[in-house]
Amino acid sequence: MSAAGLSGVAVVTGASSGIGAAVARALADAGAHVVLVARRIEPLSRVAEEVHARGGRASVLAADLAAEGEPERVVAQTVELFGAPTALVHCAGVVRLAQVHELPPTHWELMIRLNLTVPYLLCHAALPYMRKNGGGTIVHIGSSITRETLSHTAGYAVSKQGLNVLSELVALENRDHGVRAVAICPGWVRTELAADPDELGVGAEELLTPDDVAETVLWAVTRPPRVSVGPVLHVSPTTSRAGTRASITRLTGDREG
Template identity: 35%
Template sequence: MKMNDITGTVVAITGASSGIGEATARLLAEHGALVALGARRTDRLDSLVAEIVAGGGRAIACEVDVTSASTVVDFVARTVDAFGRLDVFVGNAGVSSLSPISELDTAGWSSMIDVNLRGVLNGIAAAMPVFQTQGRGHFVTTVSTSGIKIVPTQAVYAATKNAVRTLMEGLRQESTDGVLRTTSISPGYVQTELVDAIADVRIREAAQASMATMGIPAAAVARAIAFAIEQPHDVEIGDLTIRPTRQG
């Protein structure tokens, strides 16, 4: 992949222990970015950091629960301590608890609200002061095509993702002073672990089957994220949708 020079760009990524976050960390580090990896599964993070460092890159791992504002603040602080600044914050952590609304999975609803929406807000709150002090910064957030085409069992999940889409557009409009860039990345079916925790067996197996038959690799989304990051600071990729060509 030919990419504009991102050598030395400091990128913090949540949800970096698997899927899109892991693929993004690998790709950016391969092209010279300095990456801080945040997730709850630190054993996976440690293995990924070791791999990146062995390949000549620079990376650190931090235990992060995006529903806890203090751990996200600590993540940003540790990134700045390690690399001297923060250029890009990739809010990628997400959960999917799919079911018909009539099943009243209130615990699943709360989890999606806390991770998918509140987690993004916590990332903004943690990184914004650093970006304002530096005079520039970039928020990249993983949204979803579920918020573009609403289908049964995905209503609450889509609602959290559309809330984030609205949030990012509002932030963009408030940030015309040249300090911030915002990018929303909306993936379709991607080969990740996102649906593996769905409690309803039939819904889980159907989602897994769709991923297996048409899901694109997480590396494809990582390339989209890299494309947004590599643009000059006066160029903003505001909203980017990436899906399998077979997805309806």
């Protein structure tokens, strides 16, 4: 993976595995000092070791972003220890699938909190520094679920749709301050948290990989300052067999959604 030189501090949430870890490696390879954020320090440390082995710079900042005050602490501690972030990539997220009448309120609240409120809080804390310094890029990892209405996806779809709108507003309100915001919405990605494609009759090679998403993030972050992208970008598998509707239908067994 190659890109134009990238400098400054890049905060990556959900960096302990999957898309977040791939994004962290990509940004570090391009020259950023990556601050790795997630709940579990052990897998974060392994990602940091991978970055160091590749000649990059990475620091670990363990945080439960769903907890009160943690998003604000992450930004404040990053600024204190490493400097103001020039890039913020929010990969952390959660999904719980159920029809509305069966979805526990605690699951709804968790999805709204981690998928939408936490990105807002991170933006709220980081934007003043980016505006003061004359630039920066905020990337939210959204979902292709926002392209259509599918049964069993209530809290997830609502939170990710809100994330798209948040990204659009941040882009609109900060474009004259050199700050870009983009929501990158991938389809089915092959990660340890995703459904097993073999169980759903889809070949693993048909899915996106975390590196596919990471390369898209890197492309967005390294555009020249004059270039605006998005603010909503969709990245999907080529084959319809791995499409969002097909995968959710197979996963939930719902034939009417």
